[in-house]
Amino acid sequence: MSIASDAATRPIGLHLSRETQQLAYRLLAVALLCLALSIATEAFFTANNILNVLRQASLLFFLASGLTLVILTGGLDLSVGANIGLSACFAATVIKATGSPALGTLTGLATGLAIGICNGLMVAKLRIPSFIATYGMLWVLHGITYYYMAGETIHGFPPGFRQIGSGYFLGVPIPVYLMLAFLLAGTIFAQRTIWGQQIYAIGANPVAARLTGIPVDRRLILVYAFSGAMAGVASIVFLARLNSAEGDIGEAMTLPAIAAALIGGASLFGGVGSVFGTFIGALILTLVLNGMNLLAVNANWQPLVTGLIVILAVWFDMVGRRRT
Amino acid sequence: MSTSKLLAAALPAILFSTAALAAGETIAVFTKNQTNPYFQTVRVGAEVAAKSLGAKAVHYIPTKPDSIPEQLSQVEDVIVKKPSAIVFVPVDYKAMVPGVEQINDAKIPIVNVTDRSAGGKFLAFVGADDYSLGLETARFLLKEIGGKGNVVILEGVKGSLTNIDRVRGFNDAIKEFKDVKLLASQPANYQRLQGLQVMENLMQSHPQIDGVLAANDAMAIGVIEALDGANRKAKVVGINGTKEAVDAIKTGKLLASGDYNGFLQGCIGTLVAIRALRKEPIVTEVVLKPTVVNASNFQPYDTPLESRSCPSWNEAAALASKPN
Numbered sequence A: 001m002s003i004a005s006d007a008a009t010r011p012i013g014l015h016l017s018r019e020t021q022q023l024a025y026r027l028l029a030v031a032l033l034c035l036a037l038s039i040a041t042e043a044f045f046t047a048n049n050i051l052n053v054l055r056q057a058s059l060l061f062f063l064a065s066g067l068t069l070v071i072l073t074g075g076l077d078l079s080v081g082a083n084i085g086l087s088a089c090f091a092a093t094v095i096k097a098t099g100s101p102a103l104g105t106l107t108g109l110a111t112g113l114a115i116g117i118c119n120g121l122m123v124a125k126l127r128i129p130s131f132i133a134t135y136g137m138l139w140v141l142h143g144i145t146y147y148y149m150a151g152e153t154i155h156g157f158p159p160g161f162r163q164i165g166s167g168y169f170l171g172v173p174i175p176v177y178l179m180l181a182f183l184l185a186g187t188i189f190a191q192r193t194i195w196g197q198q199i200y201a202i203g204a205n206p207v208a209a210r211l212t213g214i215p216v217d218r219r220l221i222l223v224y225a226f227s228g229a230m231a232g233v234a235s236i237v238f239l240a241r242l243n244s245a246e247g248d249i250g251e252a253m254t255l256p257a258i259a260a261a262l263i264g265g266a267s268l269f270g271g272v273g274s275v276f277g278t279f280i281g282a283l284i285l286t287l288v289l290n291g292m293n294l295l296a297v298n299a300n301w302q303p304l305v306t307g308l309i310v311i312l313a314v315w316f317d318m319v320g321r322r323r324t
Numbered sequence B: 001m002s003t004s005k006l007l008a009a010a011l012p013a014i015l016f017s018t019a020a021l022a023a024g025e026t027i028a029v030f031t032k033n034q035t036n037p038y039f040q041t042v043r044v045g046a047e048v049a050a051k052s053l054g055a056k057a058v059h060y061i062p063t064k065p066d067s068i069p070e071q072l073s074q075v076e077d078v079i080v081k082k083p084s085a086i087v088f089v090p091v092d093y094k095a096m097v098p099g100v101e102q103i104n105d106a107k108i109p110i111v112n113v114t115d116r117s118a119g120g121k122f123l124a125f126v127g128a129d130d131y132s133l134g135l136e137t138a139r140f141l142l143k144e145i146g147g148k149g150n151v152v153i154l155e156g157v158k159g160s161l162t163n164i165d166r167v168r169g170f171n172d173a174i175k176e177f178k179d180v181k182l183l184a185s186q187p188a189n190y191q192r193l194q195g196l197q198v199m200e201n202l203m204q205s206h207p208q209i210d211g212v213l214a215a216n217d218a219m220a221i222g223v224i225e226a227l228d229g230a231n232r233k234a235k236v237v238g239i240n241g242t243k244e245a246v247d248a249i250k251t252g253k254l255l256a257s258g259d260y261n262g263f264l265q266g267c268i269g270t271l272v273a274i275r276a277l278r279k280e281p282i283v284t285e286v287v288l289k290p291t292v293v294n295a296s297n298f299q300p301y302d303t304p305l306e307s308r309s310c311p312s313w314n315e316a317a318a319l320a321s322k323p324n
Helices: A002-009 A012-040 A048-073 A080-098 A099-124 A130-149 A161-167 A174-192 A196-206 A208-211 A216-243 A251-263 A274-292 A299-323 B003-020 B037-051 B068-081 B097-105 B130-144 B161-175 B191-207 B217-229 B243-250 B264-277 B311-316
Strands: A153-155 A244-246 B027-028 B054-059 B085-090 B108-113 B127-130 B147-155 B179-187 B210-216 B235-239 B256-259 B281-287 B291-294
Touching: A002 A153, A012 A274, A012 A299, A048 A080, A048 A174, A048 A216, A048 A251, A048 A274, A048 B191, A080 A130, A080 A153, A080 A244, A080 A251, A099 A130, A099 A161, A099 A216, A099 A299, A099 B210, A153 B003, A153 B243, A161 A174, A161 A216, A174 A196, A174 A216, A174 B179, A196 A208, A196 A216, A208 A216, A216 A244, A216 A299, A216 B097, A216 B191, A216 B217, A244 B311, A251 A274, A251 B191, A274 A299, A274 B179, A274 B191, B003 B281, B003 B291, B027 B037, B027 B068, B027 B264, B037 B054, B037 B147, B037 B264, B054 B068, B068 B097, B085 B097, B085 B264, B097 B108, B108 B264, B127 B264, B130 B161, B130 B210, B130 B256, B130 B291, B147 B161, B147 B191, B147 B217, B161 B179, B191 B217, B210 B217, B217 B243, B243 B256, B264 B281, B264 B311, B281 B311
Parallel strands: B027 B054, B027 B085, B085 B108, B108 B127, B127 B281, B147 B179, B147 B210, B210 B235, B235 B256
Antiparallel strands: A153 A244, B256 B291
């Protein structure tokens, strides 16, 4: 229980400055990666490519930011990828059937949220370990999605709706604005509100949190609901960007989303991490793919390079942490 | 094929089916997953063929896509249930050999479809040749861009049999055109989102891309979204001949899609199985010639799967590379 006692005795002022220093190290890791890529290829450091990377990182960030709150409480949400799949398919069906992007968007968000609330109820009320509850949910969602879609795809959405994913405002892609808005809102929520601080406290020491009168169950339901809703957001942006829905669209994103949060400094034991850190994590994962494509790294070596860079980035971060 | 000819082909089948209803064989159809539209075409082909001969198709699909242990346990289930015959797409052509041997021991007749198994005894193999599919589809694109210019390849899942052969076909076609330059060959794992993102990245480092060879349709559609988003033009081909690809061909966004012809594979595989049970002559190998679906020949692919009909046995037998 050293983490918990550490968190309890640590004065607030020091806590913040240490966090800030850690963030500085993480930003430095990103800067080094960018520097290396800029030297390696002149195609990297262009306004176009920076916006391209940010837009690509946005999907992963939406998914990982909600997940970060769950991880802060010491839980895990394995159902986010499957959630995107079902939410996107339902949203797509509604858009096709009614012709209304607004109704479709609402359906996608509501589906994501409902799945999140179910996860939250299972974890908080039925006391099922989050790994099992959300792993079970993953299969339930896959089952529903695959049965519902029967191997088909739904494609072709109204141009107005597509703007959410592929539009621009003042030369900057819309998903980038959305990402920055959620980054700001998520950071303020986690760092500057009582609810946010309670979520950290639950992760640091759930027993103590309960004893100090924090409504643990309600906060747990809240974070899973949030995670589900963010998967709903991701599903809408996904639809608008890709112009099509199929059953397995989110499957390849669950692990990268967890990785983004952990690379960003979150701990699976709870109580440590931040939405901004997760943003950095998503950025690092996206930069690696971008860099390999720009440099046309041989397909055979790409998994190896990805793995090495992720390990290096976190190692660099650990060295920084030990110093502070 | 004209309607009257189709009718003539179907008529004996209908007459026969009423006579054979009493036989009512059960055909167990094994496919790899519920997510890839290709396997849906195989399943529908099998159903149409079974129905036309008064038999019944029962499907076995791993809930976790391409899961080896799951397909193995489904094989064990099916040995207990003893269907009349099995139409078998192995999730892995090597790992499923022990499963096939178990079926052989249980003396259930089995036809191998799509991926050629590395071992075991089969009545017949029905499949397509990924290499020539890649080769022909690539040739079509390279001719279309005038035999000169810059192309990129989007590869599927590294190490999968389909990907190795398709990409080899792409590369060999490129070698036939001296003035075509291969800029990059990058993996996008048969995923739509990765197809989009990898293409976005490649456009950053290559200002002029004339053609894109994608190893499946989902990646090709992702590429088209990336091109649209950047206001750039390039000719794009995919592989599988999915409904979505046909729609994109109709609107002129996709140049062509090499058809893997799952419907026909499902049809012929099932026809062979039922004919063997009824002691009628069969063929032992059918490797379908590649068809490159494009603006001039997409019409037959534009009908819903369920309303397509299987070829007559004479037509199917004519496609055989090894008669019995």
